Amino acid sequence: MKKQWWHDKVAYQIYPKSFYDTNGDGIGDLRGVISKLDYLKDLGIDIIWLSPIYPSPFADQGYDISDYYNIDPRFGTMHDLEELIAEAKKRNISILLDLVVNHCSDExxxxxxxxxxxxGEYGRYFYIREGKDGKEPSNIRSYFGGSAWEQIGDTNLYYLHLFHKKQPDLNWENPVVRKEIYDMINWWLEKGIAGFRIDAIMNIKKALPFHDYEADREDGLADCRAMLNENDGVMEFLKEMRDSTFRRYHAFTVGEVFNEKKGDLSEFIGEDGCFSSIFDFSQTVFGASEKGWYDNQPVTPDDYRQCCFNSQKRAEGIGFLSNIIENHDEPRGVSRYIPEGECSDEAKKMLATLYFLLQGIPFIYQGQEIGMENVPFDSIDQYDDVSTLEEYRVAQLNGLTNEQALEAVRRYSRDNARVPFQWDSSENAGFTKGTPWLLVSPDYPANNLKRQFTDPDSVFHYYKKLIALRKSEEYKDTFIYGQFIPAYTDEERVMAYYRIGEDQRILIIGNFKMAEQEIKLEQPYRKVLLHNYETVSGNGTSLLLKGYEVVVLEL
Known part of the structure; x- marks a missing residue:
């Protein structure tokens, strides 16, 4: 594999609205990010991805962009961003922006x-179609519920929005639109950003002409993915974008790709792929139901292990996936993948180790490094997220009581990850001196960065050790380029794998349950590289793993 500048990096996602507020308006801002650069450098971060900071009406939290060439005043100014890029560069930290080009804002x-x-000319920037028989042009359902078509005034014309009705889809079939997008991308790259996280990019290619699909719910609509699964030719757009923009600047790009077709991975992340990397979402989509969140099946520890291993095998010899346990669109990973009632600092450290040392680029989402958990929202009125509100409605329509519907969205809501970062135990977790835009998790007095900073056994300090191990001169080639081989797959609720370099063999093994498990080693170990307990129990040929114990061993 040809080595790239980003292969050995550790990335960190910032959701600016909830990171750190410096002006007391209850919303995080760019000056807040600047003020925490030394913290991120100390943690070991090399790349920062900023969720959208462009002007927006915030129908979908900034993913509805009204001006691609500016900064929303809620976050600051263009000068603030330029200062952030410059200050980050002094610390050898690269900045990624969110690239949202499937749709823009209706404003x-x-x-x-x-x-x-x-x-007219600008009508062709979008998908505007005539209705048929007094109804929408087709029966596809938007991701956020309801028809993906919105009527224009009292005309018989409708525009397409696969997401919120305030997010009209851009017509990528129009070469003028594509040129506008490429010019904008290059404008930002000229400003000195290192690349982009690329939002919802598989949606840019539609199956034309639009037509109806078999309804999958009683509303008579069909999931819009039925249309996307039928399309062909998205790769032509993606490669044209790569050649017109990213490749010219050696930019790092990571795509939000949920549904690449079998055998297409090399076209996404291979030597001549359209992106540097794509996120591995295999765990986040596992157990998802077409009926809605209320019908989702929980991910068991063995399910989680199989998802990770399948993805590693899929990418073997092709390229680097970007590995996550959570992001701004998902609930907290420790609440999702650790069975209910079993979450502890040991379990959080174990989950961190198991995902972080897989082959690929590790991404940390803000607050993950202190083990932030899902939030016990008391009422549907406390939620801001549009998808959460829709899923609550869907659950009610399917016979769930209000409390049952609330419990369903509590588990999966995106707002679990969007609450403010917990800096300290002062009012509002030290996030703002004003009124926070979204409630602060009530566990912040016990779980916050300041408290963990002074505790050498905290989740925070464990993340620092984990990052340092992956970057260490002695072992980084093995962790970055070494072979991945699953291990102990017949053992229930054990997740283990080898990373094998030219002259190193490293075993990462975790006990994914509270009861002890004894594991016979295939060969003796000579050194413990990382561990989430004080001592390792064993006799050289076997390990007695305590509940949620994880060990990284050089064999």
Whole structure:
């Protein structure tokens, strides 16, 4: 594999609205990110991905962009971003922006012009179609519920929005639109950013002409993914974008790709792939139900292990996946993958180790490094997230009581990850001196960075050790480029694998349950590289793993 500058990096996602507020308006800002750069450098971070900071009406938390060339005043100014890029560079930290080009905001000037003349030049920037028989052009359902078509005034014309109705889809079939997008990407790369996280990119190619699909719910609509599964030709757009933009700047790009087709992975992340990497979402989509969150099946420890191992095998010899346990669109990983009632600092450290040392680029989401958990929201009125509100409604429509519907969305809501970062035990967890835009998790007095910073056995300090181990001169080639081989797959609730380098063999093994388990080693170990307990129990040929114990051994 040809070595790239980003292979040995550790990335960190910041959700700016909830990271750190410096002006007391209850919303995190760019100056807050600047003020925490030394913290991130000390943690061991090399790449920061900022969720959207562009001007937006915030119908979908900034993923509805009204101006691609500016900064939303809630976050600061262009000067603040330029200072952030410069200060990060001094610390050898690269900045990624969120690239949202499947759709824009209905308040973007392109769409406003399209509304004035739907059949004119700007109308062709979007998918505007005539209704049929007094109804929408097709029966596809948006990701956020309801028809993916919105009527334009009292006309027989509709525009397509696969997400919120305030997020009209851009027409990638129009070469003028694509050029506008590429010019914008290059403008940002010229500013000195290192690349992009690329949002919802598989949606840019539609199966045309639009038509109806077999309904999958009583609303008579079909999941829009039925259309996306039928499309063909998205790779032509992605490669054109790569050649017109990213490749010219040696940019790092990581795609949000949920549904690449079998055998296509090399076209995404291979030597000549359209992206540097794509996220591994195999665990986050496991158990998802077409009916809605209320019908999702929980991910068991053995399910989690199989998802990870399948992905590693899928990417073997092709390229690097980006590995996560959570992000701004998911609940907290420790609440999702550690069975209910079993979450502890030991379990959090174990989960961190098992995902972090897989082959690929490890991403940490803000607060993950202190083990932030899901939030016990008391009422549906406390939620801000549009998808959570829709899933609550879907659960009610399917016969769940209000309390049952609330419990269903508590487990999966995106707002679990969007609550403010817990800096200390002062009011509002030290996030803001104003009123926070979203409630602060009530566990912040006990679980916050300041408290963990002074505790050498904390989750935070364990993450520092984990990052340092992956970067260590002695072992980094094995952790970054070494072979991945699953181990002990017949053992229930044990997740283990080898990373094998030219002259090293390292075993990562975790006991994914509270009861002890004895594991016979295939060969003796000579050194413990990392451990989440004080001592390792065993006799050289076997390990007695305590509950949620994880060990990294050089054999």
């Amino acid at each position: 973007h000037e392109w769409f406003q012009k399209a509304l004035k003349n739907p059949t």
